[in-house]
Amino acid sequence: MRTRLVVIGNGMAGARTVEEILARGGDFDITMFGDEPYGNYNRIMLSNVLAGVEDESGIFLNDLTWYTDNGITLHTGTRIDRIDRFAKMVYAADGTATPYDKLIIATGSRAFVPPIPGLHRPGRGYHQGVFAFRTLDDTRSMIRYAREHQRAVVIGGGLLGLEAARGLQNHLPHVTLIHAAGHLMNAQLNEAAGETLRATVEARLGIEVVVNGRTTEILGKNAVTGVKLGDGRVIPCDVVVVAAGIRANAEMAAASGLVVERGIVVDDQMRAQDEDDIYAVGECAQHRGETYGLVAPLWDQAKVLADHLTGVNPFAEYHGSQVATKLKVAGVDVAAMGLQAPERDDDESLTFTEPGRGIYKNVIIRGGRLVGATMVGDVKKVAFLMQAFDRGLALPEERAELMFDLGGPSGEVKVEEMADDEQVCNCNGVSKGAICSTVQSGCKTVTGVMDKTRAGKGCGTCKPLVQRIVEWAAGGEVDEDPAASWYVPGIPMPKPELMNAIRVHSLRSVSAVFAKLGGEEDAKSKMGLASLLKMMWGGDYVDERDARFINDRVHANIQRDGTFSVVPQMKGGVTTPAQLRRIAEVAEKHAVPMVKLTGGQRIDLLGIPKEKLPEVWADLDMPSGYAYGKSFRTVKTCVGSDFCRFGVGDSTALGIALEERYQGIEGPGKMKLAVTGCPRNCAEAYVKDLGVVAIDGGKWEIYVGGAAGAHIRKGDLLATVGSAAEVMVLTGRFLQYYRENANWLERTYAFVPRLGIERVREVVVDDKDGIAAALDAAMDASVAAYRDPWKDRDDPATPGQFRTSLPLTVLPQVPVRA
């Protein structure tokens, strides 16, 4: 015969435990008894039903077919009166007896109703107009009654009381909240946080709050007319809702001889004390002296009990739960976890208050780990804090980052709370579910998952999130990816080591690097190596065309349809009528599909077929603007001092000089520059890889590491100098330092913060390392080696360099012989 499992209680704890047992393939003959006449519903959502944001039908977890489908015998509306532990029987109020082999008690809790005179009417239960807030039936009758009345008093200023008060506002105009303790949510918040919350609840929600309010009497003869407080005050009302906490439903268990204190006492396997076959889970259970009134601990308990009962892990143990609380009230954000205040002398505690905006934040750190946090009014950081609290993550050095977003990536989303179909990578359309299933199929490195799914391979801003999802999905078993520190994936070396090896072995071509250092050629590494070798060897670099990306093979930017864009150089964004006329003529002659101004102050001819590129260049007879490479792109300028009424420096002339000198220099990533003639920043110099700003007194500020693409960052001030000549030198030195030290595709906005602006300044401005002269010399050599690639046009570098790869035009047809 199958083991008979009886579950007393059909609430969230009982049903969840049964679900966990079924999920483990547990083979039991299951009978469940529920006091309420329904299937199983989500009690936490009752506040939403009261607030009208959720429909009743939306809160049911398992409807009755779930029970039938899983062969569970469900007795709804049936209360168990007694357990006979020796005969192993449970007796119901309707007189039936049911035998068990294993018994789970999940009777939950009920509203605690303080003994206040007038709350009850003899023989009638609650007085007319008085409600507890616990069950679906409570909620229904409360809504029905409140709609026809004017003033409600909620007794209890905890989580539930606040939610009830907010919900009632949808049904009647006046709500007063009476709380016996000195501040709201005193179980979770300290006094300052509770006081901030009170001010917000009153000002923003319009709920009147009375603290230190002991309710001494409920007034009214036939129905409620008011409540009387300890200080003699009377608050008139026609509805009273009691939300003063919960008490475990453990009387039946106590009467049946089980050990009960505040709840049914259980051990680490959720087994009732001194019993072999009786277990308790959820709010009716007391574990290591704690009873819990929240859902998260219940889930932990259900898993342990299911592991144990099904034999999946007979020794599974529950060790208590870290409790985090969130208030679900629109317009008032509160989250709290762990300690309310420091307990030990060496606990770190940080507090920030901004009463005017209803903000209170506090974090408590012990031994480098988060042990408590409270956020009122601003919960942006709460997802991260909860993770840190739950998992004991290492905390940022800059402790303020626990409370604020300091210009870094914005508030982190909690991975476990994301839906499976939520899009993570918005460039390549990869969902959380796709990432998780890739991990489950055995791919446990971040780069491996990124390669397989293409997540994070677009603009790259989602990479940190992809990493966290992989870590979460792998359950902390992420394989360390050694390739993360390599310059390119195909050669197992970080950049300095790789450069050293290239020098030692005098490796001047990409194939030579593979042969000596990598073993096997790797398509994904070629472009990075080509860039590095060109930078290191200059004119002595042996250029293998297949190492170049298509853009660098044909000196144009490939477009979605396989055509290319042509951007002629226009130094500093300054042009002439003659130049414009020429561009117009070329565009007309070649029927260029689109002529567009670029963000870098140039003119883009789009939709040029590959085979037409040489002809277009010849007709333009202008140098390349390099709008295609991982290279120096352009210098954006404003009109500067020549015409502008505000300009304090000749930004246009300096921009042109910079572009003239550093044109076409390749690097690990794009280099976009700007020079602006005054701090009004019309040329957007603060958000460039290197931006120069003229300030009054003939001086120039140089900013580095700015960005305004997928990533936005204001550059760091590198130096303020007194002449344009100094700007020229420092620009070259900084760019060379970046070229030699940045990882492949690492833009300056990542490179500068990685090293720190102080370190960059030490090297580039103060020459602490004594390498300034070498950097300048290397840059001079690169500048001297510059050759306009559009001159390639008359003498193709390879056969078919400009031959089309797409059926845009008729290809040379190969005769087919049958």
Added chain:
Amino acid sequence: MIALGSVDEIPPGEGRTFAVDGDMIAVFRLRDGSVRALQATCPHRGGPLADGQIDLKQVICPLHLNAWDLTTGCSLSGQPDVAVYPVRVDDNQILLGD
């Protein structure tokens, strides 16, 4: 068997597109001297595979950096597979077909 032309038309490590009886075929000359032939456009967004970078195993599409195995045509980045064609070099000529 169709002769597409001299293998010298394709620089080492690169690809070129050929039109064969209405089909577009990308032929790659690997750095070990052997050749591979695939359908010319990527199934993801129609990218020109002959413009992609290759090694001895894979081709990377230049548009969105998806990768395909040069020998089997199997996608290495979660896209549909591409067609492969038998191809070899004989007496400096690229020969397509069995």
